[in-house]
Amino acid sequence: MRWWVFILLPFQLLAQETYTNCGDIIPQNYQVSYDADKVYYWNISYGDIIYNQENSITVQWPDSIGTYIISVYTTRFGCEGDTSYHEVVIEDCPYLQIFIPNSFTPNQDNHNETFYVHGADGDEIKLLIIYNRWGEKVYETTSNKPWDGNNCQIGVYTYSIRTHNQHYTGQISLLR
Numbered sequence: 001m002r003w004w005v006f007i008l009l010p011f012q013l014l015a016q017e018t019y020t021n022c023g024d025i026i027p028q029n030y031q032v033s034y035d036a037d038k039v040y041y042w043n044i045s046y047g048d049i050i051y052n053q054e055n056s057i058t059v060q061w062p063d064s065i066g067t068y069i070i071s072v073y074t075t076r077f078g079c080e081g082d083t084s085y086h087e088v089v090i091e092d093c094p095y096l097q098i099f100i101p102n103s104f105t106p107n108q109d110n111h112n113e114t115f116y117v118h119g120a121d122g123d124e125i126k127l128l129i130i131y132n133r134w135g136e137k138v139y140e141t142t143s144n145k146p147w148d149g150n151n152c153q154i155g156v157y158t159y160s161i162r163t164h165n166q167h168y169t170g171q172i173s174l175l176r
Contacts, residue, residue: 016086021063022093030070030086031056038074038081045069065092096121096163103173106149114146115172117161127162130172149174 034055051058073083098119130139161168
């Protein structure tokens with residue numbers, strides 16, 4: 001009687017990784033144990049392999065939200081060997097990506113004529129109120145509709161901006 005014993009050894013990459021797209025995702029390195037008799041074949045579902053050196057690679061993941069798979073399999077003496085999969089998750093940034101300017105110049109030169117919230121999440125504005133220096137409301141909108149400063153004097157104004165879960169206050173200078 002003959003016995004055949006197969007031992008399946010795990011071929012491991014790191015555990016699942018999660019990143020957010022709040023900024024640039026730096027290139028990530030992946031490595032598996034090295035065996036001079038093996039040939040390594042890497043595959044990624046999306047992104048760019050920017051460095052490939054047999055048992056290690058460097059990947060530039062996209063900033064698009066999604067789940068991406070990295071896999072590697074080996075061959076040894078012409079036979080397919082170990083295979084490993086690894087999951088990379090890119091999540092949406094949990095913070096609003098907005099920029100609130102501190103001044104604008106409605107002087108009819110077609111540059112910086114209105115005050116509004118800039119950035120990818122400008123459409124998250126639920127309420128925008130502008131007050132003059134005496135605390136009187138001079139402008140109000142329930143969106144990111146630009147304020148043109150019409151009928152307002154040069155000076156410093158206060159803004160109150162509300163989104164679905166955050167509140168911003170600050171000052172804006174109206175210059176001519």
